[in-house]
Amino acid sequence: MARDPAATRDRLVDAFAEIVVGSGARSATLEAVAAAAGVSKGGLLYHFGSKDALVDGLLERLRKLAAEDLEQMRTAPEGPAVYYVRTSATEGLQGDEVVDPLSRVIIATMRLAQEGDTRTVSAYAAINEAWRQLIEVQVGGDRVLARLVQCIGDGLWASSSMGIPTPDLDDVVARVQQLVESSRHGDGGA
Template identity: 40%
Template sequence: MARPPKAREKALTAYCELLRSEGERGTTVDAVAARAEISKGGVLYHFPSKEALAEAALDAFRAACERDLVIMAEAPEGPSRHYVRTSWTSGSDLDTYYVAMLRLAQSSWQPAIDALAWVHQAWLDLIRGEVGNRHAAEAIMLIGEGLYHHSAVPGEWSRGTFARSLPKLLDQVDRLKA
């Protein structure tokens, strides 16, 4: 498959970054063009509307999730430990598109709401398949979600507190799996 043009990638990245910082209303085509350092016409050439930008972000999110689900399912440490351990990381493509979908879901865009429900269910299904107990699987997922939330909190308290605790939290995951 041919690599997408650089302007297209820059516009999509700028769109997702703006969703994170400005929300859906502040993410205009003009703002995307300015952030991507390309002309508005360049953005509109690849994405004829703001809806087309959202659809492209949705497609990228789904693709990133599908890759993540394969990695999670095949992780030597098991899906549960993998989920919790990687929940602490941010800045990946998956994180970029995940936050974009969160922001679009907050503006009631149903495709984003549906995509988030799909990936959360898929993650939970992988964990539950390994653990076997519904409530233990939910607790493991909530540990990961808590870590993800705290990784986004500004300041050092969360990073210092929970980064040091990650090995012990993974021990808790092992206890929940048992």
């Protein structure tokens, strides 16, 4: 059976993210990542020569998933603002397990940032800015409104990622839609 190097790299990045999310970056030793991915340490080192290289692989995955999300956001029938808020509240956890691939990578990235990895902060900041810019276009260039929408989504995502339900999500989404529509008509949400 032929080996698929891309599939092995993906398994290694997945294992790294899972360990970082579940136990923290210090637990994500090369040995632990290799074992979790079902490869030898030599197999891991073939693909990722160090823990730093694993972080780079994780950030590559983050950028790829965020680019896919940005495209979905850009083409969403409800528009970027409502898409951002709605998906922030509905993606993330099922029980205690992080199931959304983008959420898993974001949480791993945040954990690495909390432990001082500045590369992760820069990568996430760039993605966060791209989301905000897309929302800002929809709200007629109102940077503050775009940021407010993003803060609503981020708060909902934080709750969702901890398993806290949002029973009033439809009302929140409707209010965000009203704000977006008001911004298009120049009445500032009044």
